[in-house]
Amino acid sequence: MDVLVVGGAGYIGSHAVTQLIDKGYEVTVVDNLLTGHREAVHPEANFVLADIRDKEVLSQVFEARNFVCVFHFAASSLVGESVEQPLKYFDNNVTGMISLLEVMVDHGVNKIIFSSTAAVYGDVDIPMINEDLPTNPVNPYGLSKRMMEQIMEWCQEAYGMNYISLRYFNVAGALEGGNIGEDHHPETHLIPIILQVANNQREYVTIFGDDYHTPDGTCIRDYIHVVDLIDAHIKAYEYLNDGGQSQVFNLGSSQGFSVKEIVEACRQVTDCCIPAQIGERREGDPAKLVASSDKAREILGWQPQYDDIKKIIASAWAWHQTRPEGYGEE
Numbered sequence: 523m524d525v526l527v528v529g530g531a532g533y534i535g536s537h538a539v540t541q542l543i544d545k546g547y548e549v550t551v552v553d554n555l556l557t558g559h560r561e562a563v564h565p566e567a568n569f570v571l572a573d574i575r576d577k578e579v580l581s582q583v584f585e586a587r588n589f590v591c592v593f594h595f596a597a598s599s600l601v602g603e604s605v606e607q608p609l610k611y612f613d614n615n616v617t618g619m620i621s622l623l624e625v626m627v628d629h630g631v632n633k634i635i636f637s638s639t640a641a642v643y644g645d646v647d648i649p650m651i652n653e654d655l656p657t658n659p660v661n662p663y664g665l666s667k668r669m670m671e672q673i674m675e676w677c678q679e680a681y682g683m684n685y686i687s688l689r690y691f692n693v694a695g696a697l698e699g700g701n702i703g704e705d706h707h708p709e710t711h712l713i714p715i716i717l718q719v720a721n722n723q724r725e726y727v728t729i730f731g732d733d734y735h736t737p738d739g740t741c742i743r744d745y746i747h748v749v750d751l752i753d754a755h756i757k758a759y760e761y762l763n764d765g766g767q768s769q770v771f772n773l774g775s776s777q778g779f780s781v782k783e784i785v786e787a788c789r790q791v792t793d794c795c796i797p798a799q800i801g802e803r804r805e806g807d808p809a810k811l812v813a814s815s816d817k818a819r820e821i822l823g824w825q826p827q828y829d830d831i832k833k834i835i836a837s838a839w840a841w842h843q844t845r846p847e848g849y850g851e852e
């Protein structure tokens with residue numbers, strides 16, 4: 523079972539590589555290491571340093587192997603950055619997807635598991651988002667991912683490209699006892715930032731706005747453990763392999779936590795006071811994103827193991843304490 527993981531050196535991709543290898547898959551990773559880390563890639567994976575927009579190199583990788591499926595994690599993924607640099611997002615994400623699909627079609631590889639995002643839904647004021655909700659992205663990142671989904675839909679029609687698009691909510695945590703975790707430069711995600719404060723690497727966390735239409739005025743998000751998230755990817759591949767239909771699934775915990783609640787949960791897990799200050803809103807941030815993941819549970823038979831936000835934070839905290847400077851090789 524030979525699979526390709528594009529973006530396999532990143533936070534989420536490296537967890538996918540490790541979990542796929544643990545399940546007996548033969549894994550090849552293609553990553554340009556712009557945000558990923560070579561050290562994060564499992565030593566048993568074949569590693570190719572390349573950008574997926576480079577069709578020539580990508581074709582050589584496909585020629586050398588007999589892939590049954592591609593797992594796609596090679597995209598830029600920061601909401602705030604995408605508002606400032608939209609062209610970077612359309613180029614890296616959308617152009618990258620077109621290049622990858624062209625090479626897949628050329629080599630007769632017809633299954634792709636795609637990491638999409640809750641950001642495709644936009645700013646929606648409903649208690650829980652299910653997959654039937656019309657998409658309406660409010661930032662270039664969300665739009666680029668929606669465009670990538672639409673491209674796959676048309677490739678399904680035209681070339682029989684089978685896809686599962688997994689719309690992630692907020693991914694957090696790290697493989698327990700593993701030596702991989704979240705390490706972005708600069709770090710922009712809430713939980714790692716708060717844990718850096720607990721680790722004395724920052725003085726305080728800034729809460730981006732407390733005037734949202736939510737009970738405590740701060741944004742609400744749905745946090746899912748990275749190991750549960752990857753488990754859903756592997757189940758998605760198995761589903762396609764058993765003849766399942768191309769479609770989208772939300773992946774979240776179905777529980778919402780405000781920024782203030784996450785700060786408080788981190789204080790309890792780390793036993794540190796973690797100073798917080800209220801700042802301006804960050805552009806492009808919807809007030810609330812909480813998933814209904816019933817569809818993934820019903821159709822893929824997905825059963826997330828982490829249902830307690832403190833356990834998710836504790837696994838991230840273990841990584842940050844072991845590797846306060848992250849991978850540190852760059």
Ligand code: UFG
Pocket residue numbers: 599600601639640641690691692693710711712713715727728729730731741742743781804807811
């Ligand atoms: N936040 C702060 N202070 C910080 C960092 C974040 O208050 O220093 C807030 C944000 O404003 C937001 C929440 O914490 O309300 C979560 O922010 P993150 O940056 O951790 O995550 P996002 O919700 O912006 O985005 C993440 C992924 C996206 C994905 C989205 C889906 O980065 O790829 O979750 O919900 F689309």
